[in-house]
Amino acid sequence: xxxxxxxxxxxxxxxxxxxxxxxxxxxxxxxxxxxxxxxxxxxxxxxxxxxxxxxxxxxxxxxxxxxxxxxxxxxxxxxxxxxxxxxxxxxxxxxxxxxxxxxxxxxxxxxxxxxxxxxxxxxxxxxxxxxxxxxxxxxxxxxxxxxxxxxxxxxxxxxxxxxxxxxxxxxxxxxxxxxxxxxxxxxxxxxxxx
Numbered sequence: 001x002x003x004x005x006x007x008x009x010x011x012x013x014x015x016x017x018x019x020x021x022x023x024x025x026x027x028x029x030x031x032x033x034x035x036x037x038x039x040x041x042x043x044x045x046x047x048x049x050x051x052x053x054x055x056x057x058x059x060x061x062x063x064x065x066x067x068x069x070x071x072x073x074x075x076x077x078x079x080x081x082x083x084x085x086x087x088x089x090x091x092x093x094x095x096x097x098x099x100x101x102x103x104x105x106x107x108x109x110x111x112x113x114x115x116x117x118x119x120x121x122x123x124x125x126x127x128x129x130x131x132x133x134x135x136x137x138x139x140x141x142x143x144x145x146x147x148x149x150x151x152x153x154x155x156x157x158x159x160x161x162x163x164x165x166x167x168x169x170x171x172x173x174x175x176x177x178x179x180x181x182x183x184x185x186x187x188x189x190x191x192x193x194x
Contacts, residue, residue, distance in 0.1 A: 005043050008033045009057040012050060017103040021051065021111040048117045055108050055118065058101050059125035065097060066090040080139035085185050087136055091160045092167060092178050102164045109161075130157050141189055152188040159184050 011033035015024050026047070030037040044050040066087050091098070112118040134153035138144065163181060166172035 002043075004033075004035060004039065006057075008035060008040055008043060008050075009054055012054040013058055013061075013100055013104045016054065016107050017100045020107045021115075024051075048115070051108065051111070051115070051118055052121045054104070055121045055125060058105050058108070059128070061097070062091070062101055062105075062129075065093070065095075065101075080136065081185075081189060084133070084136040084140050085182060087133070088156060088160055088181055088185065089178055091164060092174060092181065094174055099168060103168055106161075106165055106168075126157070130154055133157055137188070148191075152191070156181075156184060156188060 008029070011029055012024065015029055015032055019028075024047075026037045026040055029050075030040055033040075040050065044053055091102070108118060109122060112122045130150065130153045133156055134146070134149040137149040137152050137156075138146070141149070160181065163172065163177040167174050167177045
């Protein structure tokens, strides 16, 4: 992806996180990204294309920080449960990038209720995330079944989204959200093993 296109997507994420999707204006986005409005249309054709690519960008960026091992030591090959927990907890970090990503993701998800053009990309990125978590669950519980792992991954990713909204809106302290998520991981793995 070109540097300018990446800068536009970063700026779109910032603007959506601050003002919501309805507050996204191409002129403001152009100023935020330091480019012309015509360049935005050149890269994304229209508003719907810009929103779909921004959703994809947010998902890719989340993949990066949930897999980033600079903050924490590398996972141990013999501790897949810790890998699972670490991947989920990285969605609940008090960092500007995670806050911005989570807020923009929520805004785009809410907008998909009224803009069907976003639903396909949202479904695809959500499916990928659920699949990735199901794979981590399978490593943590090799005796479990694929359908059980998929169902547990659905529950855990849904919980992360809900906890994120509550934490970002100030109705739930971050430490408590992280404790709730750890408890849910324990519960899911116990369910899988029982």
